[in-house]
Amino acid sequence: MAVNIDFSDADEGKKVVDARGETVGRVIEVRHGTAYVDPDPSLGDTITSKLGWADTDGDEYPLQKATVAEITDDEVRLSGL
Structure with a gap:
């Protein structure tokens, strides 16, 4: 089942695990x-x-929604890594 992921300003500062x-x-x-x-x-x-960051230059990397299992109050949890 696909999870609907919508990032917002409230996610800034959260750990990615x-x-x-x-x-x-x-x-x-x-x-x-x-x-x-x-x-x-x-x-x-x-x-x-696996996160698609290997070929990206810079200090910040886009997080692909397909890699996210859920977003909680404190963190963004990835799936399958």
Whole structure:
């Protein structure tokens, strides 16, 4: 079942965690419904590649809605990573 994900300004500052609960970054900004993440410096190439961040230059990376399982009051939880 698909989850309807809508990012808003209220998501800025939330931790982004993988399916195991490990922090992969933090939402630093939401623009036009897209959350941009400052990744944890310890992320490996495999995870950044799965998130579509491997070929992106810069300090912030767009979070693909398809990778998000749910958004809670405190965090954005990813699925399948």
